[in-house]
Amino acid sequence: MTKIIDKKIQSIIQQCESLSIDDIEKLSNYKKLKTISSIKSRRCCDIYLILAIIFGLLSLFTTGISHTGIEHFLEYSYRKLFSIDIYREECLAPKLESIIDIFRPPISCDICHNLNHIERISNITREEFEEKYAYTNRPVIITDAMNNWLATEEFNFKFFKRLYRMNSSALLAVEENCQFFPYRNKDEFETLGDVFDMDLERAYMINDNYRPWYVGWSNCDYSTAYLLRQYYTKPYFLPKQSESSKLDWIFMGTPGFGAHMHIDNVDLPSWQAQVRGRKQWTLRPVPECFFQCKELKFIVEPGEIIVLNTNVWYHKTFVISEDEISITIGSEFD
Ligand SMILES: O=C(O)CCC(=O)C(=O)O
Ligand SMILES: [Fe+2]
Structure with a gap:
């Protein structure tokens, strides 16, 4: 899955570059894509996760947003940080599973x-x-x-x-x-x-x-x-x-x-x-x-x-x- 996403990101970057737009590096979406592709090519799933947790915690404390579960919380953080859909990021799945239980509401x-x-x-x-x-x-x-x-x-x-x-x-x-x-x-x-x-x-x-x-x-x-x-x-x-x-x-x-x-x-x-x-x-x-x-x-x-x-x-x-x-x-x- 991650390979497919990588390929897609690379092909969008290539398409952007083939348009020969002046100062393309200044375009914010182009910059975002380049950042994601460089992080992904270093296989830094953990960096994603750590950044998302820190960002998510900060936003929880500063804005008081209440999330029902850890997945929503991480998904929210990811979307804000990287505009990435967490469920397609396979590297995260096992880590999420192991922490779902901590944030699960108690069960009768x-x-x-x-x-x-x-x-x-x-x-x-x-x-x-x-x-x-x-x-x-x-x-x-x-x-x-x-x-x-x-x-x-x-x-x-x-x-x-x-x-x-x-x-x-x-x-x-x-x-x-x-x-x-x-x-x-x-x-x-x-x-x-x-x-x-x-x-x-x-x-x-x-x-x-x-x-x-x-x-x-x-x-x-x-x-x-x-x-x-x-x-x-x-x-x-x-x-x-x-x-x-x-x-x-x-x-x-x-x-x-x-x-x-x-x-x-x-x-x-x-x-x-x-x-x-x-x-x-x-x-x-x-x-x-x-x-x-x-x-x-x-x-x-x-x-x-x-x-x-x-x-x-x-x-x-x-x-x-x-x-x-x-x-x-x-x-x-x-
Ligand atoms: O059928 C399986 O092997 C697993 C099914 C499962 O995990 C589920 O339905 O949530
Ligand atoms: Fe299951």
């Missing part, structure tokens, strides 16, 4: 008190779901909500490889505007395009000694979302007024890998449909509830949907299917 342990296992339910009405689970932060698995989904037959590595083929608008949209998490493969997958460049033998685990991989990305492109929604429908149990967000989140990868333990700072709870493969989830209560609540470990099977508020539960995943990759699709809901 009612959400996990006496919770010893995750319920599996089916045939639930919207009303019952809304009352018991939608906004109560109690995780739940729904076992009958993917009947008639074309996705269960059609979604596989090759499907997404075709959708995100080189230079396709779907791929460009993800690379330019959406989030991409390469997890433990960050040294080899810089963009989603790199994932689909992988040879099919590795993708399909043809050899026993294949190298595991696991990635996740958001699809924030309207036409790709429209296409994907031909293959699944909004889960029947979600409240009627709830608009599934326009963002689909897709997670995909081989047994042996998954997402590390983390807590999110997104707006809403979410559902995630296990289209293929099996995935083990570990949910850990927030530290203030350690003495009242238990860590929960369970498996989501193909055809099941987990509903979870990832803002109040630490969560980690691990693909455990025997002979196929795990593919999930999900979304936040309100």
Whole structure:
């Protein structure tokens, strides 16, 4: 991602220079671009972060602006300082994750008190779901909500490889505007395009000694979302007024890998449909509830949907299917 941003900045600088404007160095936006490009080429992510924190703290103390979370605070600082969108700066993501928890508002342990296992339910009405689970932060698995989904037959590595083929608008949209998490493969997958460049033998685990991989990305492109929604429908149990967000989140990868333990700072709870493969989830209560609540470990099977508020539960995943990759699709809901 950072490479793409670097390339863009360089190409804008070149375009500016090719205009042969007198005294171009005096133009403030040109100066800003040059500064960013020189900082980026020295790979000084830490300098960005430190400056943003200092600037953010100063503005908090001097203007009394109240921010709801550390991400908003840093985002604000970055925007002011560098006019940069923090969410596209991959170097910041791990640092942000580790400090989200410090600034998170306290969570009531009612959400996990006496919770010893995750319920599996089916045939639930919207009303019952809304009352018991939608906004109560109690995780739940729904076992009958993917009947008639074309996705269960059609979604596989090759499907997404075709959708995100080189230079396709779907791929460009993800690379330019959406989030991409390469997890433990960050040294080899810089963009989603790199994932689909992988040879099919590795993708399909043809050899026993294949190298595991696991990635996740958001699809924030309207036409790709429209296409994907031909293959699944909004889960029947979600409240009627709830608009599934326009963002689909897709997670995909081989047994042996998954997402590390983390807590999110997104707006809403979410559902995630296990289209293929099996995935083990570990949910850990927030530290203030350690003495009242238990860590929960369970498996989501193909055809099941987990509903979870990832803002109040630490969560980690691990693909455990025997002979196929795990593919999930999900979304936040309100
Ligand atoms: O499915 C995964 O591996 C991770 C999902 C996750 O972190 C999330 O939905 O917030
Ligand atoms: Fe998460």
